[in-house]
Amino acid sequence: MVRERGLIDGHLENWIAGLPKGPLFEPMAYLLGLPAKRVRPVLALMGCELFGGKAEDVLDEAIGIELFHNFTLMHDDIMDASPLRRGQPTVHAKWNVNTAILSGDAMLVKAYQLMGADPHVLATFNRYALEVCEGQQHDMDFEHRNSVTLVEYKEMIRLKTAVLLSCALRVGACKARASVEDQDWIGAFGENLGLAFQLRDDVLDAFGNSAVTGKQQGGDLRNGKKTWLMIRALERSNEVGDGRLVTELNKVVDQRDVDAMIQLLRELGVEQEAETEVARLEAAAFAALDAVEVAENRKKPLRELAQALQERKS
Amino acid sequence: MVRERGLIDGHLENWIAGLPKGPLFEPMAYLLGLPAKRVRPVLALMGCELFGGKAEDVLDEAIGIELFHNFTLMHDDIMDASPLRRGQPTVHAKWNVNTAILSGDAMLVKAYQLMGADPHVLATFNRYALEVCEGQQHDMDFEHRNSVTLVEYKEMIRLKTAVLLSCALRVGACKARASVEDQDWIGAFGENLGLAFQLRDDVLDAFGNSAVTGKQQGGDLRNGKKTWLMIRALERSNEVGDGRLVTELNKVVDQRDVDAMIQLLRELGVEQEAETEVARLEAAAFAALDAVEVAENRKKPLRELAQALQERKS
Numbered sequence: 034m035v036r037e038r039g040l041i042d043g044h045l046e047n048w049i050a051g052l053p054k055g056p057l058f059e060p061m062a063y064l065l066g067l068p069a070k071r072v073r074p075v076l077a078l079m080g081c082e083l084f085g086g087k088a089e090d091v092l093d094e095a096i097g098i099e100l101f102h103n104f105t106l107m108h109d110d111i112m113d114a115s116p117l118r119r120g121q122p123t124v125h126a127k128w129n130v131n132t133a134i135l136s137g138d139a140m141l142v143k144a145y146q147l148m149g150a151d152p153h154v155l156a157t158f159n160r161y162a163l164e165v166c167e168g169q170q171h172d173m174d175f176e177h178r179n180s181v182t183l184v185e186y187k188e189m190i191r192l193k194t195a196v197l198l199s200c201a202l203r204v205g206a207c208k209a210r211a212s213v214e215d216q217d218w219i220g221a222f223g224e225n226l227g228l229a230f231q232l233r234d235d236v237l238d239a240f241g242n243s244a245v246t247g248k249q250q251g252g253d254l255r256n257g258k259k260t261w262l263m264i265r266a267l268e269r270s271n272e273v274g275d276g277r278l279v280t281e282l283n284k285v286v287d288q289r290d291v292d293a294m295i296q297l298l299r300e301l302g303v304e305q306e307a308e309t310e311v312a313r314l315e316a317a318a319f320a321a322l323d324a325v326e327v328a329e330n331r332k333k334p335l336r337e338l339a340q341a342l343q344e345r346k347s
Numbered sequence: 348m349v350r351e352r353g354l355i356d357g358h359l360e361n362w363i364a365g366l367p368k369g370p371l372f373e374p375m376a377y378l379l380g381l382p383a384k385r386v387r388p389v390l391a392l393m394g395c396e397l398f399g400g401k402a403e404d405v406l407d408e409a410i411g412i413e414l415f416h417n418f419t420l421m422h423d424d425i426m427d428a429s430p431l432r433r434g435q436p437t438v439h440a441k442w443n444v445n446t447a448i449l450s451g452d453a454m455l456v457k458a459y460q461l462m463g464a465d466p467h468v469l470a471t472f473n474r475y476a477l478e479v480c481e482g483q484q485h486d487m488d489f490e491h492r493n494s495v496t497l498v499e500y501k502e503m504i505r506l507k508t509a510v511l512l513s514c515a516l517r518v519g520a521c522k523a524r525a526s527v528e529d530q531d532w533i534g535a536f537g538e539n540l541g542l543a544f545q546l547r548d549d550v551l552d553a554f555g556n557s558a559v560t561g562k563q564q565g566g567d568l569r570n571g572k573k574t575w576l577m578i579r580a581l582e583r584s585n586e587v588g589d590g591r592l593v594t595e596l597n598k599v600v601d602q603r604d605v606d607a608m609i610q611l612l613r614e615l616g617v618e619q620e621a622e623t624e625v626a627r628l629e630a631a632a633f634a635a636l637d638a639v640e641v642a643e644n645r646k647k648p649l650r651e652l653a654q655a656l657q658e659r660k661s
Contacts (some may be wrong), residue, residue, distance in 0.1 A: 055484070057484040111448060131425075131487060135487070138451075138480055139481075142473060150464070155459075159460045163460075166371060170371040174370070
């Protein structure tokens, strides 16, 4: 994984250095230059290597997926009116909304330029790109609704986050001419891994050790963010006729008792349910990886990556 | 051309009817449903037929280009804060800015879905798509500048408007396997036609018969819009030391004497210069069409289209 990360960093740096000057391209360089884990492009390389392809042969497409991801961040930050991204000003805050719209559009075109001309790769990318837009649409719709079911929330997270991990792995697999069945399996691995990752994030926010996570414990709960935990806790409260969570949420943000909310989630069994769900998703990811028809030693890097995510405390 | 228009209308109607429900797709159907001339997709079909291809074989790509055009309209209208498009509320006015951003993004992805998998078609489309973004960037930059030269203005119009006509014709030619030289010639035809069309629009605004154009004479002049005519008139005023145009522009909009401004443009020789420039661009378009190596009778439809645009009074 270290090698893949090095290849991505080098290729992306070159790509950024080749951008023309001017307000259309500078925001791309800025956003891509913020520190990031590059999970998606690394997965594209690993997906290619899993099936015997060379990482070098899928570098353009890997960077294309990272560009697409950053295009969605640039536009989502406008829609969410977010002032900060990775601790730095968002593009629309640093420049202005119009620049962020147009530079984002150009970034999407640039992503397509990198996706190459393999019709299967393009078809895969097109399908997932549209699903990511649909995910963001669901997310925006939810803000105007009083209640969102757990099923709806999971579908939103699947579309907005998990499918692009799936896409990255599939694009890599496709470049290495994996069979359609194997592409489906590695896609399922990525999707379940993405869902588990997102839910683990929610769990760490509420029940993690803030000294390890580096974030204030229960930040999302305090803000009343509609996460898996919050939606399920409200469902459970309703089922057992417990009004305490609603009472907390009816208070203004800085008067909410976060410790009490965390304790309540435990009492309602939501922590346990979430842990069970994360474990189920991780098991589904490993099962999908098991089903891929390549030698076991080839699967090792992806298996280790999934285990590292499974065991993470931050 | 009537036949091509019929094919486009039918195919686009089917495409719109196949869209899912929901706020991501409804704005696409709305914007595409407003009355429009469909110049770009018709040119894609005509470019294909010119080289012996079947119009039916390039319908998807033609609709893809029309989708791309409408995506740029949806986002440009946000950036320009325009309340109306084709006499109807713009998407961001009818829904909201976030919906217009996201639906536009999804429309661009949908456009790519239709562009097919021919690597030459895709490369052509990618190149021009980025140029259109660059054109909009120039247009936005110009708003914050006191002076724009005629050369800069023409380059902005070329990128923002003319290149997409060129792109449509080239995509059609490419699908019909025209030679690279012929693709270049038909592209040059489209670009010069587009430039002539835009400049003719400016001339008709100032000097056309409002009973025929259906628009108030000199509307752009009154609003101080930076058109070819306005930029050239300011240059000429400066050259001859005539302060009258600047005096008019320093007045509030509804106190400006439009008749005097029109008369001034005539006195400064700008009307004549613009007519000469339109004629030059049209001649360049016809010369490019002449250079295409196909039988003369095949060129007839495009020649007639260009002549109709040349003779238009509205």
